[in-house]
Amino acid sequence: MDTAKLQQADVLIVGGGLAGLSAACYLARSGASVRLYEKSTGLGGRASTTNYDGFLLNRGAHALYTGGAAEEVLQELAIPYNGHKPGSLYVLRQGKLHVFPASVGSLLQTSLLSFRDKLELGRFFSKLPTLKTEELARVSVNSWLHETIKRPRVREFLTMFACTNVYSSALDLVSAEVLAYKLQLSLKHPILYIDGGWQTLVEGLRQAAVRAGAQLINNCRVEAVEYTAGQVQGIQLANGQRVQAKAVIIATTPQEALKLVEDGSYAPLQQIVQDLLPAPVACLDLALSRLPDPTHPIVQDTAGPHFMTSQSLYARIAPEGGAVIHTFKLLDPTRPSEPQEDERALERLLDSAQPGWRELVLKRVFLPHIQAVGMLPTVASGGYAGRPGPQVPGIHNLLLAGDWIGAGFLADASLGSARQAARLLLQEGRLNTRIEAISVLQ
Ligand SMILES: Cc1cc2nc3c(=O)[nH]c(=O)nc-3n(C[C@H](O)[C@H](O)[C@H](O)COP(=O)(O)OP(=O)(O)OC[C@H]3O[C@@H](n4cnc5c(N)ncnc54)[C@H](O)[C@@H]3O)c2cc1C
Structure with a gap:
């Protein structure tokens, strides 16, 4: 695409992963002119x-x-x-494979645990549904497991299972809120493997964005986001070209976001990235x-x-x-x-x-x-409540989306924050343009 002819839009989006593509869909469907820039050859980022x-x-x-x-x-x-x-889960312990205790049936069946171990694990899972997960925001995964689980074999199993669930082995730092909330969700809602891989979701979002009128430009790196007097002005591309906009959404990793804002010297973002x-x-x-x-x-x-x-x-x-x-x-x-x-x-x-x-x-x-995750909710930052929201403090109409923004984990955070960023722009009339109200944005 000839970027030289594209000088302005209502919204510019930096990054063509799940977050950027979802934000493009919501905004373009509502009548905003949207242009998305992706530095790689293909779209999808980490979901490709x-x-x-x-x-x-x-x-x-x-x-x-x-x-x-x-x-x-x-x-x-x-x-x-x-x-x-998926089905048929197993636990590998000392060279032997055991049935994974994920349900009442498999808990009774597994040779991984003794009878008393099973009782303790059963009690742990039975208490999960009523747990107020936000109360665990300032407790580490390790502390929570040490407080609630006494039997060594159960603790060993839950520790490894916790790592897989929170995508980290830093269990002294990660907030137990993440683990408890994720386990609660998976007790009620299935986990799905997708035909065609995650490119199916990327391609679906790409088509939806294009159908809605968004322009998706790949192979085009954004060099900087430009703003003056607390108001976003647009972006500068790697080829030196400037594009103006009423709003900009940065939908990249935190480290990439920081580079886009005045060479990383913007204090509030710098602080977020430093602490993550x-x-x-x-x-x-x-x-x-x-x-x-x-x-x-x-x-x-x-x-x-x-x-x-x-x-x-x-x-x-x-x-x-x-x-x-x-x-x-x-x-x-x-x-x-x-x-x-x-x-x-x-x-x-x-x-x-x-x-x-x-x-x-x-x-x-x-x-x-x-x-795997841009920013893990930690004990020090107070769990999900300590994550940044979509609005960049002090710069009007500069928003963030990605798996490090707002509540939710992994793709839930990416897609959820993209929707939130789009809502902020549309509902508050910040684009100052005639937009079609669609039910999901009301
Ligand atoms: C190994 C692994 C396993 C995972 N498993 C799961 C799972 O089971 N379930 C789940 O929900 N999630 C999972 N995730 C997380 C999920 O993949 C991510 O949360 C999601 O893909 C992030 O999407 P995003 O759009 O926020 O960020 P990204 O995918 O990182 O997209 C950012 C995009 O911005 C582009 N970009 C960056 N800088 C610039 C620039 N200056 N100019 C232009 N473009 C730029 C990048 O090229 C990239 O395409 C996993 C991730 C990994 C790595």
């Missing part, structure tokens, strides 16, 4: 999927956690997708000519914060007979990572859960360090 001869590999294992803002937004925007519930706890993970993603052991498709390790899932057993992401396995290790953001050791740990998990996998590999992708 790569097609290797019909094997569709997400950037690490991705599941849609239903019952939150992500599902709501996808429904409101009528984004089509087919999702499938990231959630890096190491992922080993595999395309295999077949699944070695379909009887143990999903495995939680107890030797370390490692997880494996054979997603192609549930969702259409591999050619007939082939398999896609995602594994990941939750890293501790306070320590330097050791990519070689992390990769070996994931290989060891595969050796135990899927013996024979090495001979079947068609494609392997190792991502040593990718951010």
Whole structure:
């Protein structure tokens, strides 16, 4: 697209991941002129999927956690997708695989726990639905588990399960509110693996945004957001061109957002980014000519914060007979990572859960360090309440969206904050333009 002809719009969006695309849909549907800039060749950011001869590999294992803002937004925007519930979970402990105690039936059945262990875990899960999760905002995951769980085997199991749920092994820092809320949601709402991988959601959002009239410009890096006297003016592109707008939404990671605002010298954002706890993970993603052991498709390790899932057993992401396995290790953001050791740990998990996998590999992708969540709600920041909201303090009509903004975790935060940012602009009449009222924005 010839960017030289595009000089102004109502709203400019920086970033073409789930957050940027959702914000573009809401705003363009309401009649605003919207232009979105993405620096990469393709759209989708961390939700993109790569097609290797019909094997569709997400950037690490991705599941849609239903019952939150992500599902709501996808429904409101009528984004089509087919999702499938995974099943048959196992726990790997000292080389043996045990049924994962995720329901009353599997709790009774599992050989992982003794009778007394089962009683304690059963009590823990039975108290979850009525728990006021915000009361745990200033308690760490580790403290919560130490206070509520006395039996070592139950604590060991819940500690590893907690890492997988909060996407971090820094359990002394992460707020227990995150774990409790996520467990509450998953007791009531299914987790879904998506046919076609998460690119299905990205493509659905792309089409919806284009249909609504948004202009999506990829291969175009935004260099800076421009503002004067507390009012946003527009953006400057990497080629030096300036584009004016009534509002700008930054839908990038926090570190990228900071670079866009006066070379990172804008104090309120700088403070947020300085204090944040990231959630890096190491992922080993595999395309295999077949699944070695379909009887143990999903495995939680107890030797370390490692997880494996054979997603192609549930969702259409591999050619007939082939398999896609995602594994990941939750890293501790306070320590330097050791990519070689992390990769070996994931290989060891595969050796135990899927013996024979090495001979079947068609494609392997190792991502040593990718951010699963832009900003983890911590004890120090007071859980979700301590996260920044979409409005950048002190700069009128400069908004933020992404998985580090507002309440909600992972894609719930990305899509939820994108909707919130769009609402702020539309409902408060900040665009000063005639917009169509649509039900979801009222
Ligand atoms: C391994 C892994 C597993 C995950 N699992 C799950 C899961 O199971 N469930 C779930 O809900 N979520 C999961 N997530 C999180 C989910 O992928 C993210 O929350 C979501 O994709 C973030 O979308 P976003 O739009 O907020 O940010 P991003 O995807 O980071 O998008 C930001 C975009 O901005 C672009 N950009 C940055 N700077 C500029 C610039 N200057 N100019 C132009 N463009 C720019 C980037 O290229 C990028 O495309 C997982 C993430 C990872 C990494």
